[in-house]
Amino acid sequence: MVALFRELQPIDGYRIRLSQPFSNYDRQLLTLFYQPLIGSEAMSLFMTLWADAEQVEEREYNHYHLMNLLTMPLAPIFEARISLEAIGLMRTYVKTEGDVRTFLYELSPPLDAKAFFEDPLLSTFLFSKIGEQAYRNLRSRFTIANAELDEFKEVSRTFLDVYKPVTHRIDIDEGDKHAVIGRRNAEGVPFEQDEFDFNLLRSGLSEQMVPQAALASVSKELISKLAFLYSLTPLDMQKVVMMALDEKLELPEARLRKAAADFYKMNTSKTPPVLQKTFTQPPTPTVEQKEMTREEELIYYLENTAPIDMLRDLNGKEPLPVDVQLAERLVNTHELPVGVVNVLLQFVFIRNDGKITNNYVERIASHWMNKKVSNAREALEFSRKEHDKYMQWKNEEKKPATYNRKPVREGMVPEWFYKKEQQEKSEEHVAPETEKKQKESTEDNADIEERRRKLRERLSRRSKGVN
Missing domain, CATH: 1.10.10 (Arc Repressor Mutant, subunit A)
Structure with missing residues (x-):
């Protein structure tokens, strides 16, 4: 893998x-x-x-x-x-x-269309994908009917019938080394043919039975593709070549393709071969991944999911454009890894009651950039380690702005009023405020871990195909 x-x-x-x-x-x-x-x-x-x-x-x-x-x-x-x-x-x-x-x-x-249908790999692959009837319909759609042309005689002029050669020399500037873009023939499937043993193929075919000129008239690429497609060894290909020879001891490519298909049907299977990819990225975790802990599953999810998809999973609906733009700015402008951005957005979303505020996010992002946080695991550790600090920043964001007001003449309010007010506030708020902060810190840590636990369980059920 x-x-x-x-x-x-x-x-x-x-x-x-x-x-x-x-x-x-x-x-x-x-x-x-x-x-x-x-x-x-x-x-x-x-x-x-x-x-x-x-x-x-x-x-x-x-x-x-x-x-x-x-x-x-x-x-x-x-x-x-x-x-x-x-x-x-x-x-x-x-x-x-x-x-x-x-x-x-x-x-x-x-x-x-012509080159596609003549390529044994592509044409057989398409046949196996769409079926015989659809394949024939598609082929006929791109086939030109030339029968009616037999009733006509071509009278088109050639270039020399119309134009005369230039009688005086024209100097053409060939100093420009820039290549001119032109129409190139499509190269088709990039195919390596080193694995097929052509020497073994030739050694089993005598000159009397198969002339070398006949074998040389067929491209090595075609032979290699047919051998790969139908899983033919050089010895099998010798039999295919013998089957494909015509009465003139020639080896037309169309007969070779048909002989290879017939040999496959007789010796392997009646159904066309199906090509399998050697590389696939599994949509669900592999055996090794299924043995991961819930924490590791969460990290794997955060590292391999686009932030917009993470927000969609977290919120259960389409994220707001402003949140998407913020995520893109963190990735594109600030060049934060996707896993780090996912942890950051998830932390702020959970801790800020489903609201993602730019200033709060960017302040934490700046802290992580200075600390060189490079992956989701490190970001999770920082979100837990620095939780109290980040919650303090959040509370600072919520404080109402102070405005400059015109001072009130102190002579209008007696001095005892301030002393009484300060004493009452001190008695009512000092002890409860300390208690409240300690309680909120404990509850916040527990709540964020609970929300993450629920997200891990939801991801685990999805990977097992359970809604």
Whole structure:
């Protein structure tokens, strides 16, 4: 299992680049051909990046921006990204400068319909996802009927029929080293073919039975993809090649693909093969995670949840825009880790009767930044250790503002009035006030731990599928 925090963090920046301008035809191919293969989350990620990349000015974002746009935690965003990379729709580059990591996401166009159906991996994968009838309907939708063209004769002119060559020399400035953006052919699925033993394949095929020219006419990539898709060894592929030869001892690619599929049906299964991902980020805790304590489950939740989702879970409804903006400012401007922001917002929400005030939050945030609090565990420890101090700050926030008033002439009020008032206040409030503060501190600590306990229980029930 890949450690997510090593691969990607919410604070990591990213920029987007289109390898070439995309068209409406590309959008159709993405929706109809690729979406069944990569899923809705990867499709949403691609379309979001595409929309951001078409801005006039190139901008840099961080991944917390993506978490908010897609309303997804970081783990499924990362899984969606590697799905796009594997299918050939994205290339990812990274640059690290000190502690700052920046990604460059280059979006690639999809294969056109012809190339897609000729690719054995993609076409079989799509067939297994949508079924035979839907697959045939989709194929016929992108098939051009050429039968009626047989009744016509082409009379189109060529370039030389219309234009004459230039008779005088024109100096062309070739000093500009900047590359000109042009339409590139889609490269398709990035596929390594080193694992297939081509020498063993050739050694079992005699020149009399299979001419070397026939075998050389088929790309190594196609042979490797067919072997991977149908789990064929070099010895199995020898039999497939023999089955695919035509009467002229030639090896057309279409016959090779059909022979591989027939061999699979005869020896393995009647149903088409299904591709499985080698990496998946589980939506629920793994076996090791299920053995964690409730405290560790809470920390795991706080570290891997976007603040907007944490506020939604905590409050049971959509958070206010002002609270969302505050969370974004803490992450984007002050660069606090997401886990620390979650603990901070949770603490203030619980201690301040469901209200999140900017000044109070930013005062605690400043304290944690000075103390270099870097994760949810440290933030939880600070919220408990410095609880009394933070509650004192909260009470200071609630004190009414004092205004400058015109002094009243003291001669109008006798001196005994002040002495009596001060004595009464001293008798009535000194002892109860001390008692009240001690009681509030004890009750506050107990209450915040109780609220956190209930949140942990709710998260634990959700992970087990219980509402």
